[in-house]
Amino acid sequence: MxxxxxxxxxxxxxxxxxxxxxxxxxxxxxxxxxxxxxxxxxxxxxxxxxxxxxxxxxxxxxxxRRELAEAAAEQMATLAFSTNYAGSANVPAIRLARRLTEIAYPNLCAVFFTSGGAESNESAFKTARFYWKTKGRPEKVKIIARQYAYHGVTLATMSATGIPGYTKMFEPRVPNFVHTVAPYAYRFEGVKPGESVGQAAARMLEETIL
Ligand SMILES: Cc1ncc(COP(=O)(O)O)c(C=O)c1O
The missing domain is CATH 3.90.1150.10 (Aspartate Aminotransferase, domain 1)
Incomplete structure (x- = not known):
């Protein structure tokens, strides 16, 4: 070397x-x-x-992991990329999607591939909006996230993130992201007598939804 x-x-x-x-x-x-x-x-x-x-x-x-390097090299030499937009499909994507549905929980029957966590969360936000539009409820655009949660680098995932240091210099946030508490025992405030931290966090989530 x-x-x-x-x-x-x-x-x-x-x-x-x-x-x-x-x-x-x-x-x-x-x-x-x-x-x-x-x-x-x-x-x-x-x-x-x-x-x-x-x-x-x-x-x-x-x-x-040499076997991964070899599989990647072989695929790059065979077909470096193909679009997955409607009208196109490719063999590795089909096989991976089928394999993931085999090992995931039973009602996961289809996958949407993204390049990382932030893009996955963005896609989830968009999927929720799409869903409610098809149900005739286009006004349902709020997303509830937790205090201390990290969701990614993009503007919407930053707006979901509940850590002030990640947002301060990039505000204003994307609207309609609402935060609730995290069941984090070390910093938790507001537990009522007889409640565990988890139960209090669930109650506060319910209050946030209401
Ligand atoms: C819980 C969680 N969501 C989203 C992300 C963002 O993922 P990415 O960096 O792949 O966009 C991360 C990354 O650390 C994460 O830990």
Whole structure:
């Protein structure tokens, strides 16, 4: 393996890369990740770390899985992309959709593929609007989310997110996102005598709906 000039790379990083949730103190001495194997990440200094988050919950079966790299390479060489808009279909998408319906809970009989979590939530918001329009209730556009919940980087998912630091510099929010409490025992306020935190959160959700 070629030796990396870590200091030059980190200078270029500062010059050319924008990092989400940036603060200079957090990025004063960033890890330069160069390798992963299973649940282990290695940085440019050769230090190994347990990848406890599976990166961003997206390396679910570990790093360095050659069979995945080979399947991706084979598919890219065969057909790099095809649209999934009405009028087109492709073999891997059909097979994956069928497989997912086999392993998901029984009433999940169809899937809609997206590129990530924020896009999935956006699609869910739109699906709910579509549903209520077909039911003759187009005024039903409110989405209830929880305090402390994180839902993604886009404007609507940011508006659903219940963490003030994520929204402050990007307001105004998309309207019709309503927040309720999270059943988070450590910070919970407003439990009535005889209620558990979970029961109080359920009651407050009901109050929010009403
Ligand atoms: C609960 C939850 N929803 C949505 C997202 C957004 O996903 P993405 O970053 O893939 O858009 C995340 C990402 O961390 C998440 O944890």
């Amino acid at each position: 070629t030796t990396l000039d870590v200091s030059a790379l980190l200078t270029e990083d500062r010059q050319h890369l924008l990092h989400p949730l940036y603060h200079p103190a957090d990025h004063a001495a960033p890890h330069l990740w160069v390798r992963g194997s299973g649940a282990t990440l290695t940085d440019a200094a050769g230090r190994e770390f347990i990848d406890g988050l599976s990166c961003l919950w997206n390396v679910n079966i570990g790093h360095g």
